[in-house]
Amino acid sequence: MEVKDFDFYLPEELIAQTPLKDRTASRLLVLDSKTGGINHRIFSDVIDFLTEGDCLVLNDTRVLPARLYGTKEDTGANIEFLLLKQNENDEWETLVKPAKRVRKGTVVSFGDGRLKGICKEELDHGGRIMEFQYEGIFHEILESLGEMPLPPYITEQLEDKERYQTVFAKHRGSAAAPTAGLHFTVALLEAMKAKGIHIVYITLHVGLGTFRPVSVDDIKEHQMHAEFYQMTEETAETLNSVKKSGKKIVTVGTTSTRTLETIAHANDGVFKESSGWTSIFIYPGFEFKAINGLITNFHLPKSTLIMLVSALAGREHTLHAYEEAVKERYRFFSFGDAMLIL
Structure with missing residues (x-):
């Protein structure tokens, strides 16, 4: 299966540049993964598709204001950094532009000099x-110094930093938001709990893989970048109980999906308290052991994210849904509309 098999036409004007004032006012395309049937709703209607005893899984990672602008101490040249992953102590893996100006030993000063960085590798x-x-x-x-690391396809300034955070963001560490979660409000989550829907949280810190396109023709040759995940004992117990009862486990976002499938595949379909690094790559042919449904945004053409969606809903159903979304003028990507796959 080749990368070109996951391409689709997307008019540039459908790329959402700013978030809606009301998080739950986004549109919701509901896709039946078995039949390919499509239903057009608004996001607040998502509660209608979950029943008592079902479980919603959210990623509670918090985005770092990880974009920094600094100057080289020797030349004064301007350099842009994106913090991706903290290693030991105060060492970080970063993306640098222009990288050719930052060599081993280069010293960069940020802001008023309160922060300095030395290139180690x-x-x-x-x-x-x-x-x-x-x-x-x-x-x-x-x-105080960093900016939100908005994706390159968003060219407008974000007035409120918190709109690139979910309302349940807790554990700092992501280089990008788990954007499917941006649609939820505290009120909607409380309404779901009142309906008897279980709400649980996992953590996956979104890293470098989000910013790297698939550069190979054969998707099986693509290597995912490892990202840190964590699941608590409480979450694992709830998920096991829901699975045993035959009710639905619905993940919010590809990050939650990758975390659950990583853990389920390592434990013969059982959920266990665990943490570690995952580089799982989900594409058509993948055997799902953890989830029954997915809430996600509309993703970039030829991306690993649309491949994951295609693994769950089928490539033809997915691409047809995307064509329908373009036809109906849905908003795409991070600040765009949502899709529910059941």
């Missing part, structure tokens, strides 16, 4: 290992 594709020096608390400095 040069990686492929513009990656650099940077060691940061500072006084005080790193995350407080980052909050």
